Amino acid sequence: MFPEDGVFRESGYILVPLDSYPSTDKPMSLPPLRASEHLHDVKYEIRGALARRADELEREGHDIVKLNIGNPGAFGFRMPATMRVAMVQNLPQADPYSHQKGIFQAREAVVMQQQDRGVMDVTADDVFMGNGVSEMIMLTMRALLNPGDEVLVPSPDYPLWTASVVIHGAKAVHYPCRPENGFVPDPKELRALITEKTRAIVVINPNNPTGAVYPAEVLKELARIAEEHRLVLCADEIYDEMLYDGAEYVPMATLVKHTLCLTFSGLSKIYRACGLRVGWVTFSGERAHARDYIDAVELLASLRLCSNVPGQFAVQTALGGHQSIFDLTRPGGRLYETRRAILESVATSRYLDVIAPRGSMYAFIRIKTDRVGGSNFDDRKFALQLLEQKHVLVAPGSSFNVPYKDHFRATLLPQPELMRDVLGRVESLLDELAS
Numbered sequence: 001m002f003p004e005d006g007v008f009r010e011s012g013y014i015l016v017p018l019d020s021y022p023s024t025d026k027p028m029s030l031p032p033l034r035a036s037e038h039l040h041d042v043k044y045e046i047r048g049a050l051a052r053r054a055d056e057l058e059r060e061g062h063d064i065v066k067l068n069i070g071n072p073g074a075f076g077f078r079m080p081a082t083m084r085v086a087m088v089q090n091l092p093q094a095d096p097y098s099h100q101k102g103i104f105q106a107r108e109a110v111v112m113q114q115q116d117r118g119v120m121d122v123t124a125d126d127v128f129m130g131n132g133v134s135e136m137i138m139l140t141m142r143a144l145l146n147p148g149d150e151v152l153v154p155s156p157d158y159p160l161w162t163a164s165v166v167i168h169g170a171k172a173v174h175y176p177c178r179p180e181n182g183f184v185p186d187p188k189e190l191r192a193l194i195t196e197k198t199r200a201i202v203v204i205n206p207n208n209p210t211g212a213v214y215p216a217e218v219l220k221e222l223a224r225i226a227e228e229h230r231l232v233l234c235a236d237e238i239y240d241e242m243l244y245d246g247a248e249y250v251p252m253a254t255l256v257k258h259t260l261c262l263t264f265s266g267l268s269k270i271y272r273a274c275g276l277r278v279g280w281v282t283f284s285g286e287r288a289h290a291r292d293y294i295d296a297v298e299l300l301a302s303l304r305l306c307s308n309v310p311g312q313f314a315v316q317t318a319l320g321g322h323q324s325i326f327d328l329t330r331p332g333g334r335l336y337e338t339r340r341a342i343l344e345s346v347a348t349s350r351y352l353d354v355i356a357p358r359g360s361m362y363a364f365i366r367i368k369t370d371r372v373g374g375s376n377f378d379d380r381k382f383a384l385q386l387l388e389q390k391h392v393l394v395a396p397g398s399s400f401n402v403p404y405k406d407h408f409r410a411t412l413l414p415q416p417e418l419m420r421d422v423l424g425r426v427e428s429l430l431d432e433l434a435s
Helices: 049-059 081-089 104-116 132-144 159-166 187-192 216-228 288-303 315-320 325-329 334-347 379-390 416-434
Strands: 008-010 013-015 127-130 150-155 171-176 198-204 232-236 260-266 279-285 352-354 362-367 407-411
Touching: 049 379, 081 315, 104 127, 104 279, 104 315, 127 132, 127 288, 132 159, 132 232, 132 260, 132 279, 132 288, 150 159, 159 171, 171 187, 187 216, 198 216, 216 232, 260 288, 279 288, 325 334, 334 352, 334 362, 334 416, 352 416, 379 407, 379 416
Parallel strands: 150 171, 150 198, 198 232, 232 260
Antiparallel strands: 008 013, 127 279, 260 279, 352 362, 362 407
């Protein structure tokens, strides 16, 4: 027997029939809940609509080759076993919060690495550990920027850099790294973009997404420009030791002496430990004038209490042990051979071109659009077609804040055989578009 009000009251509980709950199909009486205006111009398409569609296709039973993100563990790479042992052995010490800057052992290991590279003016007090480089980028930009400020960011860039600027009401001014110049910036073009509102210059070297490694003379000129205008130099060097065919990485901190330099690095890429979320930023160069800013960074670090503690115990072992990345980037190594597969496949393609990546784990591949639609070619539409028809997920080139729409980024992480197969699928789709 149902009670008249439809509600059962037994044993102190009130049981409400399901049909008495409001239906989600009915119009809501509440006004729309809008996102913050700070996010209106923030984009991160690497994990955007295309990635969500890839997830839907996987749920439908399709195998998707995901080349949109540099995620080594998803392709069978493992962090060095010694790092795992270091974390396990130190787990009893990982229960409490650490210092807001991170555990001393990890920060001191970063100092030792910097000194080995010729950066002698840093101590553990100049190093902040974070939940990946991504957190440290956001944190350092939040401490630096006011609405209306400007930051010089490379084009193409890793889009988190542009996002980290605009989310705080500042403006990302993109300096071109042109394909015809091997994606290396022209310091004269960068200098011409500096205004009284410019606060910082971002340099990504080795570069994501292009794989470019900047010559020492270019880096020296960028350092001189930053010093001349008293700008903060932000050096994203997360791919510092991921180099091919004799390319030379020059740490920006060895060149910047008379202004503040921020060097960003971490365990995600060189050490294939993305899931640990361990990154850091090191302050070097002139610091006396930047005390207020550095204190603000520490304030923000304190507000989030500390970064992941267990992962920090892997830093000392990672930086001090055998650098297994060299086994992967020399001939015969996994990354090198996949890079070779890309270069050889592109060389035989009717539609593709690429500037050989000299560093990082990406290739920024150009489509010869005059053969597949001309000026009407759209990289986002192409990426969606590639996903839907060939089950390959790539990042459209325009996702990296460039004015052209004829590139896509692919990682070097798959096995060489799979990469050749993928580029065969790309060629097949372009054949269909050309016809």
